Each structure stands twice: as C-alpha cells, then as structure tokens.
Amino acid sequence: DAGVTQSPTHLIKTRGQQVTLRCSPKSGHDTVSWYQQALGQGPQFIFQYYEEEERQRGNFPDRFSGHQFPNYSSELNVNALLLGDSALYLCASSLQTGTNEKLFFGSGTQLSVL
Amino acid sequence: AQSVSQHNHHVILSEAASLELGCNYSYGGTVNLFWYVQYPGQHLQLLLKYFSGDPLVKGIKGFEAEFIKSKFSFNLRKPSVQWSDTAEYFCAVMTNQAGTALIFGKGTTLSVSS
Numbered sequence: 001d002a003g004v005t006q007s008p009t010h011l012i013k014t015r016g017q018q019v020t021l022r023c024s025p026k027s028g029h030d031t032v033s034w035y036q037q038a039l040g041q042g043p044q045f046i047f048q049y050y051e052e053e054e055r056q057r058g059n060f061p062d063r064f065s066g067h068q069f070p071n072y073s074s075e076l077n078v079n080a081l082l083l084g085d086s087a088l089y090l091c092a093s094s095l096q097t098g099t100n101e102k103l104f105f106g107s108g109t110q111l112s113v114l
Numbered sequence: 115a116q117s118v119s120q121h122n123h124h125v126i127l128s129e130a131a132s133l134e135l136g137c138n139y140s141y142g143g144t145v146n147l148f149w150y151v152q153y154p155g156q157h158l159q160l161l162l163k164y165f166s167g168d169p170l171v172k173g174i175k176g177f178e179a180e181f182i183k184s185k186f187s188f189n190l191r192k193p194s195v196q197w198s199d200t201a202e203y204f205c206a207v208m209t210n211q212a213g214t215a216l217i218f219g220k221g222t223t224l225s226v227s228s
Contacts, residue, residue: 004157033215042118042204042218043158056213090158103216105150105158 004093004106012112013081021076021109025093029104031055032074034066035090037108043090049074050096078111086113116141116212118205120219127195127226135190135222137205146208147188148216149179153201161203164188175199197228 005024013019025032031050035043045058049068063079072093078085088108095102121136139145149161162173169181179190188205202223206216 035216035218040220042206042220043216044218045212045215048214056215058215092158103160107157 004091004104006089006091006106006109008109009107010110010112012114014114015081015083017081017113018077018079019081019111021078021089021091021111023074023076023091023093023106025072025074025091026104029093029095030072031094031096032068032072033092033094033103034074034076035092036060037088037090039087046076081113083113086111116207116209116217118207118217118219120203120205120222122222123220124223124225127224129197129226129228130194131226133190133192133195133199133224135203135205135224137188137190137219138186139188139205139207139217140186141207141209141211143210147179147181148206148208149173149177149188149190150204150206150218151201152204152221158204161190195224195226197226200224200226 004026007022033048034046037043046060047057048055052068065077068074090108091106092103117140119138147164150158151161152158161177162171164171164181172178177192181188202221204221205219
C-alpha cells in the first residue's frame with residue numbers, strides 16, 4: 001500500500017519564478033494538507049483541500065495556491081518566488097471523516113530559491 | 115496566537131538514559147495533542163496522541179506522554195533510550211480555533227550515543 005508520495009524530491013528555482021509541487025495521497029484518503037518547514041523550524045500549515053476545494057488556509061500570502069484533482073491528488077503552486085520560500089514542503093493526507101489521528105506525511109519536496 | 119513551545123533544541127543522551135522532552139502550548143480551550151518523530155531521511159511519523167480520557171498516553175516504541183491541563187503541557191518520556199531513537203521530535207496541537215490544522219513546535223533533536 002503506497003503511502004503519501006511527493007514529487008519532485010528536490011527543486012532549485014530563482015527569485016521571481018513559479019513552482020508547482022505535486023502530491024499523491026495515501027490510498028483511501030480524500031483530504032490533502034500542505035505544510036512548509038523552514039530550516040530549524042516545525043512544519044507550518046499552508047492549506048487543506050477536500051472535494052477539490054480549499055477548506056482551510058493558514059497564514060500564507062496569495063502567492064501560495066493549490067488544487068485538488070478528482071483522484072484526490074494535489075498540487076501546490078507558488079508564484080513570484082522569494083528567497084524566504086526556500087523550505088521543505090510537506091504533504092499530508094487523511095480521511096475527512098477522521099480526526100487527524102490518521103494523518104500521514106510524505107517525505108517532502110526540498111525547494112531552494114536562489 | 116496559538117503556539118507550541120519545545121524547550122530543548124538539542125538533547126544528547128547515552129543509551130539506557132531516561133528521556134523527557136518538554137512541550138507547552140498556548141490555548142485555553144479544548145486541544146488534541148500529538149508527538150511526531152522524524153528519523154534521519156524519513157518522513158514524519160506519529161508517535162502518540164491525546165484526544166481525551168486518560169492523560170497518560172502510550173505510543174509506539176516505548177514512548178509515553180502526559181497531558182497536564184493546568185500546566186498546558188504534554189511532555190514526552192521514555193525510560194531507556196536506544197541509539198535508534200536518534201531523530202527529531204515534534205510536538206503538535208490541534209485546537210477548535212485552528213480547525214484541522216496542526217500547530218507544530220520547532221522540534222527537538224535527540225542524539226543518542228551507543
């Protein structure tokens with residue numbers, strides 16, 4: 001049973017560019033959440049998608065946007081990249097009817113902005 | 115603002131030593147509490163969780179944590195650590211106000227020498 005898969009594993013971009021990160025949830029899960037983990041910090045909630053809609057959003061600017069597809073996979077898009085966007089981006093999947101105790105994380109995408 | 119504080123940034127222990135990692139949160143309402151572990155090169159995994167009931171919860175690999183509501187604390191303990199416990203440990207809280215978002219602490223790096 002595949003867990004949460006994220007692609008790519010590493011990415012290097014320059015300031016001002018746009019990036020798209022991808023996530024496939026664990027089999028049977030319908031909800032995808034995205035977190036940003038800066039160096040030396042804990043993960044910070046970006047947003048959550050369920051039924052192809054953004055259900056909840058953390059304190060991130062509109063440059064951060066997402067999408068969920070009918071197969072429950074998800075994308076995170078970041079526009080106009082800043083140096084400060086360099087971080088590990090984590091995807092987590094769960095069942096909407098659950099209580100987040102069954103939250104499974106992927107290994108993340110390491111984004112470096114030069 | 116809701117937050118989670120982990121008191122120790124880096125803990126170094128010898129095998130068989132006892133472990134206690136501190137975690138305090140700032141929120142006056144109902145909380146769900148979690149400890150996650152991230153082994154080198156691996157994804158975040160759930161160690162244990164508290165939702166309600168017995169404030170002493172037991173998790174995987176011999177870890178336990180005690181929820182003390184009056185102290186807003188959820189400290190992680192293990193009587194005897196092993197070299198394989200070397201990892202980064204994150205405390206997280208879910209609140210009614212934050213919805214289904216997890217609020218993480220900055221993490222504690224545990225290094226166990228054999």
